[in-house]
Each structure stands twice: as C-alpha cells, then as structure tokens.
Amino acid sequence: MKVIASTLNAKYIHTNIAIRYLKAYAAPEFEIELAEYTIKDPIMNIVTDLIGKRPNVIGFSCYIWNIEETIKVIKMIKKIDPSIQIVAGGPEVTYDVLEWMETVKEFDFIAIGEGEHTFKQLLTELNGAKQFENVPGIAYRKEGKVKITPQSNKLNLRELPSPFRFEEDISHLSKRVTYIETSRGCPFSCQFCLSSIEVGVRYFDREKVKEDIRYLMANGAKTIKFVDRTFNISRSYAMEMFQFLIDEHLPGVVFQFEITADIMRPEVIAFLNETAPPGLFRFEIGVQSTNDHTNELVMRKQNFQKLTRTVTMVKDGGKIDQHLDLIAGLPEEDYDTFKKTFNDVFAMRPEELQLGFLKMLRGTGLRIRAEEHQYIYMDHSPYEILGNNVLSFDDIIRIKQVEDVLEKYWNDHRMDTTVEYLVTHVFPTPFDFFQEFGGYWEQKGWSRIGHQLEDLYRRLFEFLAFKGIAELDIVEGLMKFDYLSSLKYKPRKPWWQSGLEKAERSSLYQYYLKNPSHLNAEFAQLNLNEKEIYKHTILEKLPFNLSQYLADGTIKKEESTLLVYFAREEATIFAS
Numbered sequence: 254m255k256v257i258a259s260t261l262n263a264k265y266i267h268t269n270i271a272i273r274y275l276k277a278y279a280a281p282e283f284e285i286e287l288a289e290y291t292i293k294d295p296i297m298n299i300v301t302d303l304i305g306k307r308p309n310v311i312g313f314s315c316y317i318w319n320i321e322e323t324i325k326v327i328k329m330i331k332k333i334d335p336s337i338q339i340v341a342g343g344p345e346v347t348y349d350v351l352e353w354m355e356t357v358k359e360f361d362f363i364a365i366g367e368g369e370h371t372f373k374q375l376l377t378e379l380n381g382a383k384q385f386e387n388v389p390g391i392a393y394r395k396e397g398k399v400k401i402t403p404q405s406n407k408l409n410l411r412e413l414p415s416p417f418r419f420e421e422d423i424s425h426l427s428k429r430v431t432y433i434e435t436s437r438g439c440p441f442s443c444q445f446c447l448s449s450i451e452v453g454v455r456y457f458d459r460e461k462v463k464e465d466i467r468y469l470m471a472n473g474a475k476t477i478k479f480v481d482r483t484f485n486i487s488r489s490y491a492m493e494m495f496q497f498l499i500d501e502h503l504p505g506v507v508f509q510f511e512i513t514a515d516i517m518r519p520e521v522i523a524f525l526n527e528t529a530p531p532g533l534f535r536f537e538i539g540v541q542s543t544n545d546h547t548n549e550l551v552m553r554k555q556n557f558q559k560l561t562r563t564v565t566m567v568k569d570g571g572k573i574d575q576h577l578d579l580i581a582g583l584p585e586e587d588y589d590t591f592k593k594t595f596n597d598v599f600a601m602r603p604e605e606l607q608l609g610f611l612k613m614l615r616g617t618g619l620r621i622r623a624e625e626h627q628y629i630y631m632d633h634s635p636y637e638i639l640g641n642n643v644l645s646f647d648d649i650i651r652i653k654q655v656e657d658v659l660e661k662y663w664n665d666h667r668m669d670t671t672v673e674y675l676v677t678h679v680f681p682t683p684f685d686f687f688q689e690f691g692g693y694w695e696q697k698g699w700s701r702i703g704h705q706l707e708d709l710y711r712r713l714f715e716f717l718a719f720k721g722i723a724e725l726d727i728v729e730g731l732m733k734f735d736y737l738s739s740l741k742y743k744p745r746k747p748w749w750q751s752g753l754e755k756a757e758r759s760s761l762y763q764y765y766l767k768n769p770s771h772l773n774a775e776f777a778q779l780n781l782n783e784k785e786i787y788k789h790t791i792l793e794k795l796p797f798n799l800s801q802y803l804a805d806g807t808i809k810k811e812e813s814t815l816l817v818y819f820a821r822e823e824a825t826i827f828a829s
Contacts, residue, residue: 330359340362347366350392361393581611595655668731733795741819
C-alpha cells in the first residue's frame with residue numbers, strides 16, 4: 254500500500270511538522286512518503302505530481318490558509334482516480350466534522366484532533382479488515398451515512414519518535430524554517446484561539462528535544478521556530494532551554510519563540526540580556542488588545558503593565574528582536590478603542606508590529622457565540638470578520654489601510670528616523686500618521702501597483718506635501734538620511750532632485766579632501782583621493798544639524814553636510 258502525507262504550505266520556506274510526525278509514528282509498519290507544496294503552486298502541477306506517485310492513500314494536513322486549495326486538489330484527484338483514499342486531518346477539519354463530510358464528498362476520512370495514533374490505526378484497517386469502527390477519532394462513510402468514532406486518550410508525548418531524522422529533509426534545512434514543539438496545549442482560555450479548546454499542557458522529553466536541536470543544527474538548520482503556544486509557561490523549563498541554546502548554538506542559527514510577556518520574570522530577562530548572543534533569539538508576543546473589558550469578554554488574562562515592562566527590558570537589552578501582534582475586531586473594541594490599543598503598543602516601538610484581523614475559527618468560543626456581538630464574517634476560510642455591533646465594515650477597511658503602510662514603513666525598517674520624527678513631532682499620534690497616510694495611499698491606487706524602494710520615498714513625500722506639513726524640508730532631510738544609510742551601494746539616481754549645483758558639490762569635495770578631519774577622524778583615516786571620493790561617495794546639504802539630531806533628538810536649524818561613503822556593501826555616514 255503506497256501512502257503519501259501531504260500539505261500545501263503558505264510559502265516555500267515553511268515546513269510542516271505534522272506530516273513528519275505521521276511518518277515517524279507510522280514506521281516501521283508503514284512507509285510514508287512526504288509531499289509538500291505551496292498554495293501558490295498551480296493545482297494541475299500538484300495533482301500531476303501526486304498522481305504520478307501512484308498512491309493508494311493520501312493524507313492532507315489542513316489549515317485555514319490551505320483548505321480552499323487543498324479541496325480543489327482533492328476533487329481533481331478523485332475525478333482522475335476515485336480509488337485513491339483521501340484522509341483529511343488538521344485543525345481546520347477537526348471541528349464541524351459532520352458538516353465537512355457532507356460538504357466535501359471527496360473526503361473518505363477525517364482524522365480528528367491529534368493524528369499520529371489515529372492515522373496509523375486507520376492505515377492498519379485500510380490495509381486489512383477495514384473495520385473502521387475500531388479506529389479512534391475518525392469520521393468515515395458506511396452505507397452512505399457518516400459515522401464518527403470517539404477520540405482516544407491523549408498521546409504520551411515523551412514516547413513520540415522524532416520527526417526530524419529523515420534523510421530527504423537534510424538538503425532543505427538551511428533554506429527553510431524548521432518548526433519544533435516541546436509541548437502541546439495552552440494554559441489559557443482565549444476564546445478566539447483553537448489552543449483554548451485543549452485543556453492542560455503536555456511536554457515532550459527534554460533530552461530528546463535537545464538531541465533533535467543538536468541534530469538540526471549539525472545538519473545546517475538556520476531558523477528554528479518553537480511552536481509551543483506559551484514557551485515560558487514554566488519558568489524553570491524555559492530557563493533550562495534558554496541556557497542549553499546559549500551554550501550549544503552554532504553560528505548563524507536563530508531561535509524563535511511565542512512567549513507570554515506579562516508572566517516573564519525580570520530575572521529571566523536580565524539573564525538573557527547578560528548571556529544571550531545578539532540575534533540568537535526572537536520573541537513573538539501576542540498583545541491583541543489593551544482594552545480590559547475586551548480581554549475579559551474573550552477570557553484573556555493580561556497585565557499590560559507587566560507586559561510593557563518585559564518588552565521594554567528586552568528592547569533595552571538590545572539582544573532580542575520582538576514581534577508584537579494585535580487583533581482588530583475583538584468584542585466591544587470599536588475604532589476609537591482599537592486606535593488606543595495601537596498607540597499603547599506602538600509606544601513600545603517593537604521591531605515588528607503585526608496588525609491582524611479577527612478570524613472566527615471553527616470550534617472557538619467566539620464563533621459559537623458570534624450572535625452575542627452581532628458578528629458577520631466570511632463563510633469560507635480564513636473566516637475573517639466583516640463587522641460586528643461596534644465595528645463597521647468601513648471601520649475595518651480603514652484599519653486595513655493602516656496595516657498596509659505599517660508593514661511597508663515600519664516593519665520593513667526602511668525609514669525609521671523619518672517615521673519616528675513624524676509620529677512624535679508632526680502627527681497627533683502614531684495611529685493618526687499611519688491612518689492618514691494609508692487612506693491617501695488607497696485613494697491614489699498605490700495598493701494595486703508595485704513599487705521600488707525609491708517609490709516608497711516619493712510617495713511619502715507626496716503625501717506630506719499634500720498635507721502641507723510645516724518644515725517639510727526637515728522631514729525631507731531625514732528621508733535622505735534614511736535612504737542613503739540603508740543602501741549597500743551608491744545609488745545611480747536617488748529619489749530626490751539634488752539641491753547642490755555641480756560647482757558647489759565640486760567645491761565641497763575639494764574642501765573635504767584638503768580638510769578631511771572636518772568631518773571626523775574616521776573619515777580622515779579613509780585617506781580618500783579625488784577619484785575615490787567622487788566614485789564612492791554621495792554628498793547632500795541638509796537644512797538642520799544632523800549630528801545633533803542623531804545625538805539628542807533636537808532640531809537645530811543650521812545647514813549641515815551629509816556625506817555617505819559606500820564600500821564593502823555598506824554605507825558609512827559622515828556629517829558636519
């Protein structure tokens with residue numbers, strides 16, 4: 254019996270740990286072949302590849318991001334060869350099982366919940382007596398009717414075999430994200446999250462986890478992401494793993510964690526700030542909302558003061574990048590209170606601020622009680638909300654405009670100095686800047702066309718000119734600084750029209766060749782000749798003292814010179 258475990262990932266760099274657990278657990282009785290694709294791959298290409306493997310059984314791992322494309326693949330496979338047995342599993346089909354079986358006739362089976370034991374038992378019956386009533390936690394068809402068997406007890410995670418020891422994965426480890434879990438379950442009950450449904454937290458064997466990490470690093474893995482819902486729920490466990498990763502990491506490896514920030518003790522952060530190498534760790538923190546009433550309605554306990562303390566301590570340590578998440582559309586959070594949430598969180602200046610929109614996931618308490626808050630949402634995945642009793646569809650569209658420019662102008666860090674100045678000195682709040690710019694961006698139709706780096710600068714400048722902001726020349730100078738300092742090579746044509754005439758530029762170059770220390774000692778040490786200074790530098794005049802602004806954040810209106818030297822794929826900034 255030829256068995257394939259397959260899935261459609263969101264991107265090529267992602268990997269699916271679930272199908273690897275199925276393969277590991279089914280061995281040695283069953284040899285399972287893995288087949289991963291992406292949601293961007295043409296359906297015909299996926300079907301052609303799967304059919305070409307001549308399978309008897311295909312198991313698909315299903316999620317909100319891939320269910321629509323997965324069903325298209327399955328329907329086509331069944332048309333080509335109805336004898337192929339299709340097993341659907343994963344969080345997207347674990348709930349509303351009867352509805353799925355009735356809606357998608359091409360599903361022969363659904364594996365409900367934790368799938369390792371269930372899938373292996375199902376393969377045993379498919380390969381033998383076909384007594385499917387003996388398989389725990391499946392939906393199947395018998396005499397035209399859907400039957401559902403009760404789920405078995407949860408697995409002992411300490412006994413699960415490693416999902417990482419497959420030779421075919423080795424060549425991909427350095428190019429893709431490797432996902433690893435050290436626990437399953439979540440201690441919290443957030444009503445918008447699937448993890449709230451499973452009670453309690455179970456742990457894998459620590460020493461086995463460590464051996465897996467050693468194996469992954471030794472075979473080239475560069476990005477290892479822990480998928481534990483709350484990695485730091487146990488302080489002692491988190492400390493042990495942090496210490497292990499600090500002691501045994503290999504150069505170039507990055508570890509990512511989902512942490513609950515308000516329960517992280519200051520001494521743990523102090524330990525990381527003192528001992529962790531820069532860039533080794535990355536934290537993802539779900540803030541979601543700072544509205545206490547909203548958090549109570551979704552049974553989410555959060556101490557925002559302690560969360561802020563954690564984020565601030567980590568940021569001050571300068572060792573760990575942080576990615577903070579917000580969810581627009583939670584109960585009783587209207588446009589104005591979401592604006593406050595946004596500003597509360599942006600005040601911490603996280604390296605990334607992800608603005609997401611509530612998805613009414615199957616099985617969650619919020620979806621079950623959707624009528625209480627008059628939610629309307631998409632009938633198909635990802636079940637994103639379209640409005641509720643306090644947030645209209647128009648409000649959601651406005652917040653989506655914020656999301657668009659937030660991603661381009663903050664999370665991508667293309668012009669940090671400029672944005673910081675704008676949100677601090679020009680606009681009433683950070684949200685106001687992103688909202689007004691996002692609205693203008695949409696009005697101009699820029700969300701429907703591509704852009705180069707220079708376009709982003711031109712479009713921001715056009716918006717600010719349209720707004721008629723005071724001291725636009727100051728902001729333009731900061732934009733020039735951001736643009737030039739972010740480049741690796743001297744630009745052929747900057748986004749602005751230089752204010753320096755050729756003669757004035759030549760005069761300045763001659764002055765700095767004769768008086769290099771006027772810029773600073775570092776520039777003097779370069780000992781550039783005339784050919785080199787023309788070839789490798791760019792020169793601009795600014796209407797304020799750049800050095801002073803970078804030093805203390807104050808604008809002193811006196812003309813200064815910005816000279817940028819490009820060498821070894823980096824820009825070095827000099828100002829006088």
